[in-house]
Amino acid sequence: MVAALNAALRASLDRDSKVLLMGEDIAILGGVFRVTDGLVKDYGEQRVVDTPLAESTIIGAAVGLAMRGYRPVCEIQFDGFVFPAFDQIVTQVAKLRVRTDGQVAMPIVIRLPFGGGIGAVEHHSESPEAYFVHTPGLRVMAPATPADAFVMLQQAIASDDPVIFLEPKRRYWDRGEVDLAVDIAHATPMGRARVTRSGSDVTIACYGPMLRTCLEAADVAAGEGRSLEVIDLRSLSPIDFPTLVASVERTSRLVVVHEAQGMASVGAEIAAVVAERCFWSMEAPVIRVAGFHTPYPPNRLEQHYLPDVERILDAVDRSLAY
Amino acid sequence: MHTHGGNDFVQLLTPEGERRDHPDYPLDITGDEVRALYRDLVMMRRFDLEATALQRHGELGLFTPIIGQEAAQIGAGRAMRPGDFAYTSYREHGIAWCRGIEPLTLMGLFRGVTNGGWNPYEHNMSIYSIVIGDHVPHAVGYAMGIQRDGTDDVALAFFGDGATSQGDVHESFVFAAAFHSPVLFFLQNNHFAISVPVETQSRQQLVKRAEGYGIPGIRVDGNDVLASLAVTRAALKRIREGGGPMLIEAVTYRMGSHTTSDDPTRYRSNEHLEHWATRDPLERVLRLMEREGWADDAFMASLDDEANVMGATLRDGTRALTPPDPLTMFDHVYAEPHQQVTDDRAFLARYLQAAQSGDES
Numbered sequence: 069m070v071a072a073l074n075a076a077l078r079a080s081l082d083r084d085s086k087v088l089l090m091g092e093d094i095a096i097l098g099g100v101f102r103v104t105d106g107l108v109k110d111y112g113e114q115r116v117v118d119t120p121l122a123e124s125t126i127i128g129a130a131v132g133l134a135m136r137g138y139r140p141v142c143e144i145q146f147d148g149f150v151f152p153a154f155d156q157i158v159t160q161v162a163k164l165r166v167r168t169d170g171q172v173a174m175p176i177v178i179r180l181p182f183g184g185g186i187g188a189v190e191h192h193s194e195s196p197e198a199y200f201v202h203t204p205g206l207r208v209m210a211p212a213t214p215a216d217a218f219v220m221l222q223q224a225i226a227s228d229d230p231v232i233f234l235e236p237k238r239r240y241w242d243r244g245e246v247d248l249a250v251d252i253a254h255a256t257p258m259g260r261a262r263v264t265r266s267g268s269d270v271t272i273a274c275y276g277p278m279l280r281t282c283l284e285a286a287d288v289a290a291g292e293g294r295s296l297e298v299i300d301l302r303s304l305s306p307i308d309f310p311t312l313v314a315s316v317e318r319t320s321r322l323v324v325v326h327e328a329q330g331m332a333s334v335g336a337e338i339a340a341v342v343a344e345r346c347f348w349s350m351e352a353p354v355i356r357v358a359g360f361h362t363p364y365p366p367n368r369l370e371q372h373y374l375p376d377v378e379r380i381l382d383a384v385d386r387s388l389a390y
Numbered sequence: 391m392h393t394h395g396g397n398d399f400v401q402l403l404t405p406e407g408e409r410r411d412h413p414d415y416p417l418d419i420t421g422d423e424v425r426a427l428y429r430d431l432v433m434m435r436r437f438d439l440e441a442t443a444l445q446r447h448g449e450l451g452l453f454t455p456i457i458g459q460e461a462a463q464i465g466a467g468r469a470m471r472p473g474d475f476a477y478t479s480y481r482e483h484g485i486a487w488c489r490g491i492e493p494l495t496l497m498g499l500f501r502g503v504t505n506g507g508w509n510p511y512e513h514n515m516s517i518y519s520i521v522i523g524d525h526v527p528h529a530v531g532y533a534m535g536i537q538r539d540g541t542d543d544v545a546l547a548f549f550g551d552g553a554t555s556q557g558d559v560h561e562s563f564v565f566a567a568a569f570h571s572p573v574l575f576f577l578q579n580n581h582f583a584i585s586v587p588v589e590t591q592s593r594q595q596l597v598k599r600a601e602g603y604g605i606p607g608i609r610v611d612g613n614d615v616l617a618s619l620a621v622t623r624a625a626l627k628r629i630r631e632g633g634g635p636m637l638i639e640a641v642t643y644r645m646g647s648h649t650t651s652d653d654p655t656r657y658r659s660n661e662h663l664e665h666w667a668t669r670d671p672l673e674r675v676l677r678l679m680e681r682e683g684w685a686d687d688a689f690m691a692s693l694d695d696e697a698n699v700m701g702a703t704l705r706d707g708t709r710a711l712t713p714p715d716p717l718t719m720f721d722h723v724y725a726e727p728h729q730q731v732t733d734d735r736a737f738l739a740r741y742l743q744a745a746q747s748g749d750e751s
Contacts, residue, residue, distance in 0.1 A: 088538075114537075114538055119565065119568075120561070120564045120565055120568050122557075122561040122564060122565070124527065124557060124558050124561055125527040125530065125558060125561035125562055125564070125565050127527075128524070128526075128527020128528055128530070128531065128558055128561070128562070129527050129528075129530050129531030129534060129565055130531055131527070131528045131531055132477075132527065132528040132529060132530060132531020132532035132533070132534065132535065132545070133531040133532070133534055133535045134531075135475075135510070135516070135528065135531070135532055135535075136475075136531070136532050136534075136535025136536065136539070137535065138535050138538070140531075152557075155521065155524065155558075156524065156527065156558070159521050159524060160524055160528070163505075165722050165723070165724070165725065166505070166721075166722045166723050167505040167506040167517055168506045168509065168510060168517055168722075169504075169506060169509075169721070169722055170721065170722035170725075171509040171510060171511060172510055172511075172516075173725060204723050204730075204731070205723055205724065207724070207728070227725070227726065228725035228726065229724050229725045229726060229728075259728075259729070305728070305730070306728050306729040306730050307729075307730075308729075309729070
């Protein structure tokens with residue numbers, strides 16, 4: 069996936085001379101995950117910028133660059149480091165378009181390696197998506213596969229809206245087929261979910277790092293004679309409810325899976341909307357499999373915190389028990 | 391008060407209206423140019439009185455008076471070129487004036503009919519920034535864009551003494567210095583962040599912060615329009631020529647309240663106010679003009695007429711500012727359609743329509 073993201077950045081830098089990358093350690097080092105590896109050599113330090121260590125002004129400067137006509141792609145090194153920039157994101161990036169009656173565009177992408185499962189030290193395994201999904205003016209996207217990472221990052225950069233781009237860091241080293249010749253204008257649109265695996269008994273909705281886990285759960289369930297339909301949400305703002313609703317109307321059951329805490333989460337929003345729209349089709353309440361309402365634990369405990377195949381199957385059992 | 395109130399600043403016109411020379415900031419200025427600056431100051435003072443009165447009459451929810459700070463802003467604003475770009479806080483009516491934004495346009499925000507009010511690209515000035523210091527990194531980013539475009543424009547960030555404690559402002563100094571960006575940090579030290587005195591923000595003169603970041607800093611009498619003009623001109627010239635970022639600390643005083651909701655008698659003495667009243671930014675220009683014979687009756691009368699017309703336009707225009715259609719709140723949240731916004735808009739449209747037909751039946 070790292071190579072797919074790198075290729076997407078290259079394609080975007082080639083396509084539009086106004087695209088530039090900025091962040092900590094992204095130029096000389098190539099990013100701590102090497103997503104920007106080699107780019108400063110090919111595009112120069114005016115377009116691939118190592119910034120001072122100050123997240124708020126990485127985003128704040130991106131606002132000014134956007135106002136001058138540039139399309140900044142900012143890397144926040146780790147999920148837990150986005151909070152110093154929170155004010156600039158929710159107060160400025162998200163609102164400048166509407167406050168100027170549409171005169172000022174904010175074509176800014178904020179790349180955010182997110183989620184746990186890599187045994188990292190604290191503040192390196194957060195899932196902060198709900199804060200951004202809650203904020204009008206932002207789009208929030210989370211690819212789950214190398215192929216989607218390649219397409220979706222280019223779409224995010226091409227969009228005139230600001231995009232929080234959540235990269236599932238524990239899937240950075242996943243391998244997968246990527247069609248480098250894909251035409252992003254004709255690829256799956258950026259707000260659209262995808263039914264990754266069709267099934268008939270229970271719908272599983274997930275995104276980012278949880279897709280692979282959910283597909284593994286679906287394999288296990290199939291061995292037990294249960295057919296799970298797995299939906300990769302891809303976009304968290306907007307959420308593709310038509311795709312979700314169509315699936316739940318067939319399966320009558322929904323389990324939502326994410327690493328982020330369940331309280332006031334993407335799963336909570338999905339549960340509320342699906343309950344409202346599918347009330348007469350449902351055989352069970354929406355069940356959430358999510359992080360617990362604790363700060364992310366020390367990494368030796370993370371296997372108890374993160375949803376895994378067993379917890380997903382447990383939720384499937386509970387759904388089917390109704 | 392000595393730390394921040396001292397007179398060790400660039401001054402070209404004393405409170406008594408006497409010209410002073412400064413070796414680094416010479417200013418050749420004609421009578422007509424002085425009169426033009428005086429006109430700006432008078433119009434801003436009048437605007438302030440009118441807008442405050444409109445708030446007292448219930449026509450504005452809130453207003454942020456500029457009184458006392460006119461010279462700092464007019465001097466800086468008149469030093470700018472059209473291609474320069476200003477980012478300001480919410481008290482920079484003088485900068486807006488110099489950027490060609492009609493006083494009436496500023497009323498929309500304070501009357502609650504818009505959260506912005508103008509197209510930043512028409513005036514090369516962003517909309518007012520309410521969160522303290524938030525806009526300062528924007529100026530740095532804009533300046534980074536100027537560098538990439540290869541022009542000699544300058545981005546300016548206007549902020550107050552309170553903002554100097556904000557992390558974003560410190561970070562902005564760091565970024566601007568690191569990238570040698572063409573940005574001018576224009577700090578108006580008006581001595582108060584609402585009620586908190588500048589001494590709480592800094593134990594030493596704020597201009598001294600600049601050195602720590604490797605940025606040249608200049609301290610100027612912010613109540614002296616000539617000094618503000620000359621120093622800003624010189625700074626902009628240096629920045630245009632590739633000199634990198636600079637900080638100007640304009641020492642001024644907020645003679646009015648923080649906003650019309652504020653009660654300054656709770657935190658400052660009459661003595662302090664009276665002391666600053668003797669350094670009024672308008673009075674000294676008038677004295678100079680009288681001495682030089684530039685304040686003839688015809689000019690003063692025409693200025694009075696112009697202020698009266700502006701006042702009447704502002705009063706009538708403000709009262710005529712009506713709230714936009716409620717459904718416009720959904721416009722421009724996103725550049726491309728977003729289903730949640732589409733759904734919420736449709737809901738409110740139906741809801742309003744139902745309420746309306748209910749009223750009619």
